[in-house]
Amino acid sequence: MSATKSKSGQAMQRVATHLYRRHGRYTFRRAIPKDVQAACGITEYVRSLGDVTDTRARALANVHAEYCDRMIRQARASTGRDKASHDDIFRTAHIPDQEEIERAVRAWIVEFEDRSSADPLVGGVAVRSRSREQDVAESEIVRVMANGTGEPPISTQWIADAIIQRNAWAMPRDGRLEAFLMDRVARGQRELVSRERADITWSSTIGPTHRIFAPEEFAKGRARSQPSKNPQARLSLSQIVDRWAAARKPRSKTERKARVVIAEFDALTGGARIGAITSDHVQAYKEKLIASGRAGTTGNNLLNLLRAVIRFAKECKVINVDPCEGIAIKADKKKAKARITYDRDCLTALFGTSVWSSGNRPVGGRGEAAYWLPLLALYTGARLEELGQLRLIDIASEAYVDADDADATATVIRIVEDEADGLKLKNAGSVRRVPVHAELVRLGFLNYVDQLRATGAKRVFPDLRPDRDGVLTASWSKWFGRWLRKEAKITDRRITFHSFRHSFKHYSRQLGLAPDVQNEITGHETGDIADTYGGLSYPLLPLVHAIERYRVPGFVLPPPPQDMRKGSNS
Numbered sequence: 001m002s003a004t005k006s007k008s009g010q011a012m013q014r015v016a017t018h019l020y021r022r023h024g025r026y027t028f029r030r031a032i033p034k035d036v037q038a039a040c041g042i043t044e045y046v047r048s049l050g051d052v053t054d055t056r057a058r059a060l061a062n063v064h065a066e067y068c069d070r071m072i073r074q075a076r077a078s079t080g081r082d083k084a085s086h087d088d089i090f091r092t093a094h095i096p097d098q099e100e101i102e103r104a105v106r107a108w109i110v111e112f113e114d115r116s117s118a119d120p121l122v123g124g125v126a127v128r129s130r131s132r133e134q135d136v137a138e139s140e141i142v143r144v145m146a147n148g149t150g151e152p153p154i155s156t157q158w159i160a161d162a163i164i165q166r167n168a169w170a171m172p173r174d175g176r177l178e179a180f181l182m183d184r185v186a187r188g189q190r191e192l193v194s195r196e197r198a199d200i201t202w203s204s205t206i207g208p209t210h211r212i213f214a215p216e217e218f219a220k221g222r223a224r225s226q227p228s229k230n231p232q233a234r235l236s237l238s239q240i241v242d243r244w245a246a247a248r249k250p251r252s253k254t255e256r257k258a259r260v261v262i263a264e265f266d267a268l269t270g271g272a273r274i275g276a277i278t279s280d281h282v283q284a285y286k287e288k289l290i291a292s293g294r295a296g297t298t299g300n301n302l303l304n305l306l307r308a309v310i311r312f313a314k315e316c317k318v319i320n321v322d323p324c325e326g327i328a329i330k331a332d333k334k335k336a337k338a339r340i341t342y343d344r345d346c347l348t349a350l351f352g353t354s355v356w357s358s359g360n361r362p363v364g365g366r367g368e369a370a371y372w373l374p375l376l377a378l379y380t381g382a383r384l385e386e387l388g389q390l391r392l393i394d395i396a397s398e399a400y401v402d403a404d405d406a407d408a409t410a411t412v413i414r415i416v417e418d419e420a421d422g423l424k425l426k427n428a429g430s431v432r433r434v435p436v437h438a439e440l441v442r443l444g445f446l447n448y449v450d451q452l453r454a455t456g457a458k459r460v461f462p463d464l465r466p467d468r469d470g471v472l473t474a475s476w477s478k479w480f481g482r483w484l485r486k487e488a489k490i491t492d493r494r495i496t497f498h499s500f501r502h503s504f505k506h507y508s509r510q511l512g513l514a515p516d517v518q519n520e521i522t523g524h525e526t527g528d529i530a531d532t533y534g535g536l537s538y539p540l541l542p543l544v545h546a547i548e549r550y551r552v553p554g555f556v557l558p559p560p561p562q563d564m565r566k567g568s569n570s
Contacts, residue, residue: 004374012027015054015057016058016059016061017061017065018030018064018065019057019058019061024051025048025049025050025051026048026049026050026051026052026057026061027046027047027048027049028042028046028047028049028060028061028064028065029045029046030044030045030046030064030065030068031043031045032044032045032072032412033066033072035076036072036075036076039076040071040072040074040075040539045068045071046497047064049061051336055096055176055177056095058172058176058472059095059172059177060095061352062095062172063095063170064517086096089566091446092474093171094167094168094169094170095170095171095177096167096177098177098180100167100279101177101180101181101184102184102284103270104163104166104167105163105181105184105185105187105188106188108159108163108185108188109188109528134185147252156182156185156186157182159185159189160178160181160182160185163181163185164181166394179498184346187280192516193288196478200391204507205544212418218565225429226435232274232318232398233273233275233318233319234273234275235264235273235274235313235318236271236272236273236274237262237265237266237272237274237277237309237310238259238262238263240274240309240310240312240313240318241258241259241262241309242310243316244258244309245258246307247312248308248312251424251469251470251471252468253469256469257302257305258305258306258308258309261302261305261306261559262309263304264285264288265281265306266283266294268281268284268285268288269281271488273312274310274318274319274366275318275319277310277319279323279324279325279326279327281323282303282306282323282324282327283304283327285306286299286303286327286328286329289303289329295556296329299328299329299394300328300387303324303327303328303329306324306367307322307324310323310324311324311526337400340492340494340495340499340502340522341502341503341506341507342495342499342500342503343377344553344555345551345553346488346490346495347378347555348554348555349489349490349567350374350484350487350488350490351374351557351558352488352558353483353487353488354487355370355371355483357558358369358559362479362483364475364476364478364479364482364483365476365479365480365483366461366463366464366465366476366479367461367462367463367564368448368461368463369388369461369463369464369532370479370480371478372445372448372460372485373387373388373473373476373480373497374480374497374500375440375443375445375557376413376445377441377497377500377501377504378504378552379437379439379440379499379547379550380413380433380434380437380501380504380522381434381501381503381508381521381522382413382415382501382522382523383426383430383501383502383506383523384473384476384477384497384498384499385424385471385472386415386425386430386523387472387473388461388464388472388473388476389424389459389472390413390415390460390461391421391458391459391460392449392453392457392458392459392460394413394414394415394416394460395411395412395413395414395446395449395460396411396412397409397410397411397412397437398410398411398412398433398540400539400540400544401541402541403541408544410435410436410540410544411433411435411436411441411446412435412436412540412543413433413434413435413436414432414433414536415430415432415433415434415523416431416536417430417431425523426523430523430542431523431535432520432521432535432536433441433522433528433538433540433543434521434543434547435540435543435544435547436547436549437550438548439557442560443557443560444560464476477497480497481497482495484496485498501522504521504526504550505518505550507550507551507553508521508546508550510553511549511550511551512551513546513549513550514542514546517543517546519545520543521543521546522540
């Protein structure tokens with residue numbers, strides 16, 4: 001691979017003969033032989049191919065190369081005829097992209113099924129006047145499955161050639177797009193035959209085969225919603241997401257993201273109806289996410305939103321197969337930036353800043369939320385929004401029987417859902433209560449709550465304001481991130497507010513707290529049936545004992561400042 005200089009002096013990297021790339025954009029450059037420069041009227045043929053994929057660029061380069069060859073031949077022949085028009089050549093030498101190929105193959109499948117379904121019934125049995133291509137396809141596919149041959153059916157090539165001729169395509173000389181077309185035609189043949197001949201099964205003795213017809217590929221099939229008499233199968237995904245949102249009542253942010261995902265999916269599939277969506281559609285969307293850089297956890301979160309909407313349709317009997325089944329983006333563990341815990345140095349740096357050392361109350365910290373939210377997270381392991389939406393009635397005394405069978409009371413923080421007050425939790429297992437840690441009492445948290453009650457306030461952090469999605473801590477979280485980096489000088493991006501939750505689990509394990517008690521305090525669901533016996537009915541005694549034992553070894557919080565004046569710094 002070599003490089004050359006453009007007119008602007010910037011290096012262009014040669015990726016193939018006459019094909020160059022600079023800053024992700026491709027250019028075709030070819031010098032015209034000196035003996036025909038006068039006849040051609042140029043000394044060099046240069047065309048920008050734009051910001052396209054490598055495969056597309058190579059395909060276009062082949063077309064430009066063919067045009068140059070033809071232009072040079074005509075110039076040398078000096079036939080006197082007008083040179084072929086550049087536009088004429090490109091009009092007749094149309095190179096399809098992968099999306100166009102898939103649309104053409106789907107059109108062929110639909111056309112074949114329409115012909116087959118239109119056949120009359122004789123004696124109650126459908127008599128199908130099949131085309132020659134499908135008769136051969138069926139016999140060839142059976143032969144491949146039975147013999148384990150590595151070659152695809154010859155009919156696949158026939159159908160591919162017919163599609164090329166019908167669409168007046170010119171296939172590049174490198175053969176990549178033609179191989180892609182063959183692959184999609186063979187998949188279409190397999191789908192047609194597998195739906196019609198459900199009795200075809202794989203022998204356990206079959207050896208290696210062509211990848212299109214590999215046993216595991218055929219076994220899992222291409223999930224497809226079968227034709228249904230249910231008229232709702234003709235609903236669009238946009239209509240399905242409306243019903244999903246009405247039934248599931250997700251957070252507004254989640255609903256908005258789901259609608260964006262559905263819009264992207266509709267654009268990719270041409271607005272396919274819910275009953276016509278296949279796993280090929282979902283796979284194509286997955287590949288689009290990966291190509292756009294939204295891979296790993298982010299990509300899977302978007303796929304999960306699509307999965308949630310489609311699964312809702314299946315639960316409502318609109319479709320009978322989930323085309324999302326088994327499709328996920330494999331996360332690159334080497335690139336994953338998992339959050340890490342706060343060690344003693346980080347905690348000392350954070351709680352040594354002015355919010356905790358001198359009573360400073362930055363505007364972005366929203367009053368006392370700046371002081372108490374990190375402390376509450378450190379000693380409860382709760383999520384940020386769970387703490388931000390706390391009401392004063394959620395801080396309450398609760399009676400229990402101690403280890404000596406004596407009556408006792410503990411002040412607890414109840415983390416609950418309440419639709420009327422806009423309180424939402426991540427899942428059902430998040431409902432719980434957590435005893436107030438002695439360090440929080442020492443620092444004056446209960447006094448702060450009592451002072452709020454005297455003012456008639458309803459929430460623990462009345463200065464927090466919801467964003468457009470109703471999230472109270474959205475802007476506060478951004479402030480805390482800035483404070484963490486600029487004031488506490490904690491620059492490791494893996495350390496965030498959520499790291500308090502990881503820290504609580506880490507130090508709880510280090511102290512030997514029972515796993516089920518840890519999970520109950522943090523509201524972590526494990527999938528165990530025992531999870532259903534937690535929540536507000538979980539015995540309080542083990543929770544009290546766990547909180548009494550919990551600490552960060554070697555770390556001591558600074559005493560609360562005597563002067564709690566509010567500043568106006570940001």
